Amino acid sequence: MGMNLIETYDDLLCNCAELEEARKGGGQVKGLYAGLIGRGSVFLPYLTSDGIAFAPSRFIGYAENTVLGHGRLEGRHGWHTTTRVREILRAQFGFTIWNVVDEAANSHYQSFCGSLGIVPRRSKKTFWITPEVGDWLEQNTIDHADAHEEIAALEHDVLIDTSFPETTREAIVKARIGQGLFRRRVIQKYGCCLITEIEERSLLVASHIKPWRDCRKDPRECLDPENALLLSPTWDRLFDQGFISFTDRGEMIISDDLTQSTRKALGVRKRKIKLTRGQVAYMAWHREIHGYE
16 A cells, blocks of 8 residues: 555544544454554544544554555554654644643543553653644643633734634634643643742643733734743742742842732742743843833
């Protein structure tokens, strides 16, 4: 059989549909499907009518693939398909989505395998988290607050801005503080609170340095993980309200509006964090609007 790689996002979706038919089928096809899912290492999670499912890169990357014919593909290699799937996702969503280790996705993958009686191979799993799936994982992992009314106008601006692909516009609108793709990107990039080094996900807040309402000139800033500090709740609130900021060297600046008694009660003292070059650029904006410059 030939080894043509997929060319479009629709090609990818067709392969996912082929996997869905196999998942709901039986006999030899069901057995081959179980092998694909259990042996895979790189997956595209996708949503179905009954939850979340997982498509292995090595399968969905080949054009017009079938479960029965996949084993007859000569010279198939996951490196080629992983690269192509990444290219297809970038063309579809307007930004690169890397396949990364993701604890929530892996947990759902393990449950997915268990529900099908599949014993997955012991290997590191990585996942492409698309905007839709990122939003679903957040909704099915932790509770979160509704969006603030103040971002409604920006959402409208983003949705009608045809200079961005429709899927990118939808992704941006979903990227609210504590939600979806933005929060996941920030956690994956920084891993812990930049001040306390706490790693407990439920206690981490992806705090925009430059907030939603001020990203009108370039709404893609809403999704940029460089436009963020990953903080525990108290430090997030202090930063969001402008009681603290940081110099280009990451040295904490404390506002005179924060009383000494409050500083003592909260344990606020000058600290230093490591900022990326991108964070430094956004931080200059934060200092300016909160009167530090």
